[in-house]
Amino acid sequence: MSKQSAYDQLIERSKHWKCLESISALLEWDQETVMPPAGSDYRGEQKAALAEEIYKLKASKEVGALLKDLFDAKRGVTDEITNPDQRVIVERIAQDYDELIKLPIELVKKKSSLTSHAVSKWAQAKKEGKFSIFAPQLKELFDLAREEAEHLGYEKSPYDALLNQYDHGLTSEKVAALFNPLRESLSPFIETLSARECPLIDFGPNSFSEPEQIKLCKELLQKMGLCPTRHNFHTTNHPFCLSICPNDVRPTSHFLTDNLLGGVLAACHEGGHALYEANLNTKFRGTPLCEFASLSIHESQSLFWENCIGTSRPFWEHLYPQLKEQFKTPFEAISLDQFYAHIVKVCPSTIRIYADRVTYPLHIVLRFELEKMLIEKEIETEDLPALWDEKMQSYLGITPPNISEGVLQDIHWSAGLIGYFPTYTLGLLYATQLFDTFTRKFPDWETQVAAGNWAFINEWLKETIHTHGRRFDSDALITHATGTAPSANYYLNYIKTHYNL
């Protein structure tokens, strides 16, 4: 068989399993939006049944043989494949295949059964405020993660193997180099900012009807660049975005009638994720060049829209007249200045998901440090509750009132997501670094955004990030887009400038 024919066969297979994977995404979306609640048990079985078929296809001997055929003795893609896009595609498929077959299927199954049990134990522990209920599963989960790391392989720390699952090429050294400056610089900022006076506005219940908020967000998503025939928009408990294909992306949001900001900024955030997926290059559909680069790059796209644009003053200058018109009473006695001060107020919370953009990174730094120490066996899971509170006090100056708002607050570990948290803050750093390049390229961006002309933002992100798919790792992509390697400075400068620090 010619190498080109091996390549074609590989792509045929890749298209097929990607197509089935997109069905898994639909199962997930449906479950979180429109599925009747009683359907949930069977939904679990459907997801497992489909995952089994996808695994068989991706880890098949035939795929292994095709890949072997496409690599030379020096473990590089064979010279006979000359098209550079095809070479990248083969590399990425091989990367996924290697990662997949390194994990024994028994371990994958063990993890799946452990996490489905652990999630309910975690929920119970959080509800009852008792760490002991979840402690045995938490220990097992970290033991299993260490085992996973051994199978996956690493150079320096087993934690690197876990990070790599969400962001290929990432190491704990790289993360630490980006996170340490945050820990050092942010705490004093937060002290200063928390002390500044700015009474938060209490709009009271029933100020913002859900249908009106939905209407507003639909217009917002369209203005951001989402084509109405290519996406839908639903409400859900925890906002998320899933993509079925670039022509069918599905951002969601959650609305409260006493809080306009949460729903709108969540829609903005999920809209950023949606645009990334919608702008992927369909010329390469079914291959890694029509996939997102990494979870942290994905998060950079949502945070670019949510933080850099959605919490900028020109954004609200544009939106405010419409809000006054649409919702009337709640805004009657409130000026844009007052409302904007309310939006950008810095106020440490013990709960990560309630954190603002200045305090948020320290929640992640804390989790990163604890995860790394656990995986490297410097500490044990039973040390977590005390260490958590200690670090929280040291970084944010506050202590959780109880364990449910402390170490038990997040679902992630119970779901087996260890090494995942750093992507949130890496995304924030990348977003602000991209924003720095963006503001230099478009010096009149504030005028444009205030005038409601947002198309150029989407165009720029599409050309700078989206269109590359998985061609580059996060580091390389950010360097390519901004001219410099990832750094925490852009974020720190952004905060300093924004808050006159």
Added chain:
Amino acid sequence: MSKQSAYDQLIERSKHWKCLESISALLEWDQETVMPPAGSDYRGEQKAALAEEIYKLKASKEVGALLKDLFDAKRGVTDEITNPDQRVIVERIAQDYDELIKLPIELVKKKSSLTSHAVSKWAQAKKEGKFSIFAPQLKELFDLAREEAEHLGYEKSPYDALLNQYDHGLTSEKVAALFNPLRESLSPFIETLSARECPLIDFGPNSFSEPEQIKLCKELLQKMGLCPTRHNFHTTNHPFCLSICPNDVRPTSHFLTDNLLGGVLAACHEGGHALYEANLNTKFRGTPLCEFASLSIHESQSLFWENCIGTSRPFWEHLYPQLKEQFKTPFEAISLDQFYAHIVKVCPSTIRIYADRVTYPLHIVLRFELEKMLIEKEIETEDLPALWDEKMQSYLGITPPNISEGVLQDIHWSAGLIGYFPTYTLGLLYATQLFDTFTRKFPDWETQVAAGNWAFINEWLKETIHTHGRRFDSDALITHATGTAPSANYYLNYIKTHYNL
């Protein structure tokens, strides 16, 4: 391997492919309700990719070997399987397997590619009113159906093989025995009924807001017996119902603001389908005993609710005060008598989907006769337009004004559904036969329905039909439920009584 272990392995496999099939149902439901329109091309690929995997699983050598193991030399289920439920399950799985492997995969693929092309040709032909645009595909479709019939096998007519795909055990002789009395008796009824005076009520545009109609239908579905946590309800262009599992069934409807009846009766119809699926016996989940018996039995359940209950006078006696309350103005000057006369008015239409319960069967008789003659090569596809109009004039006394409202009106043939139409009218005959038993068992049914107590209807249908799954063929099930073999008399008597003929 013991026979019991072969049985267990077969069930394991059946559960797995049924689970994947339920995902296909979700792909379909999503496409027709909430999917962004641009997602449709990729949805086609998703359906094909999943169908490919399901086919591989169902037609696998392993399934063939297990079945072989479970049957004895006399082609009966082995005596070593003693549990009667298990014996039926094995029989039904073998029946499906035989049918599946009889069709060469090339033919299945050819049909799939032909129909996807033919549907768009049909749509164009209907739009432009030109039979010639669709004629070549129509000929190919009937040629292919004949080829299918040869592979599937039959005793007397190749058309029997096609009927069997939708209703196992059905023959054209049986259908003709049920349909001939309709053709003979209905035409004179229709002549009499059309002559009776009853001005239809024109409610005018915007009389019935969609949200209010949705609210009404949701209450209706709940009153019929659908549990709110186990179903959802969406609007769509062409009402349908799909089931993901008995805990997740999804009836839909379509609403017009000038016509309350269409949306409400469609919801009632789809609710009947939904209750069948919701009431299947989950003890047998993943096996044929947790599947519907046949398409015609399915239709009997929707038509029992739509026709026998939903167009009964006590049903509207119950609903009318609520309608007056909810929609106000349109009903101000209209009495229940007037409204009910409007509901049950008989008025021949050239369009099947606009037909009432008296004229509808003749639309099907016409299609059945034409399909049978085509498959048996008594006529050619080019003879269809003239024959269609001739039969329409003879059975209903009307002639289509153009070919788009004549032979081109239905999508079915272009989608490869040949032998499907009869199930609609068989369903109606079964529904009225069941209704006859029902009214004798519950002599006070009218009082109960008028009082809004409908739970006993659902309970009776569950116990009489739903709980049996695919244990019986349609004939046997109706005989079991009513004490007599299927007959057209119940329907004809029902019409005679209802309309004082």
